[in-house]
Amino acid sequence: TGGHTTEILRLLSCLSESYSPRHYVLADSDKMSEAKIRSFEQKRAETFSKSQFTLDRIPRSREVRQSWISSVVTTLYSILYSLPLTYKRKPDLILCNGPGTCVPVCLSALLLGLLRIKRTIIVYVESICRVETLSLSGKILYYFSDYFIVQWPDLKKKYPKSVYLGRIV
DSSP states (O other), X not given: OTHHHHHHHHHHTTSOTTSOSEEEEEETTOOSHHHHHHHHXXXXXHHOTTOOEEEEEEOOSOOTTOOHHHHHHHHHHHHHHHHHHHHHHOOSEEEXXXXXXXXXXXXXXXXXXXXXXXXXXXXXXXXXXXXSSOOHHHHHHXXXXXXXXXXXXXXXXXXXXXXXXXOOO
């Protein structure tokens, strides 16, 4: 929600028409992002007339200040919701940037790859506000993403698998 949505839409604005259709996955409790996405897609349709997108919702894997123990349960529940959605969409690429909602979706895509159903490239972009440490999502997906992008040189030093491109949002 909020900042993460703004950052991902800035990244998407740089992508060509060939990245279509786009499938957005939102937490079911996220009320702000849908309006931002629809506005972005409406403007994009003015440039790319064949632009297509969908919006899907899954249960939020972790609320702010939620206990770690209960987060495990809610994340597993979110993964169960994500599996049929990921199977249905069979994405070629997942581009994500940090909200906890991306973890179940990425883990579902990894499972589809392990089962040889569909191989998905996962690109994780750590939020620009993460200067010295990774977010919880980043700490998890650092090990599973195909490309892990950071926007600060200190993070590149701490996480050698990451790719530092400077500030991209």
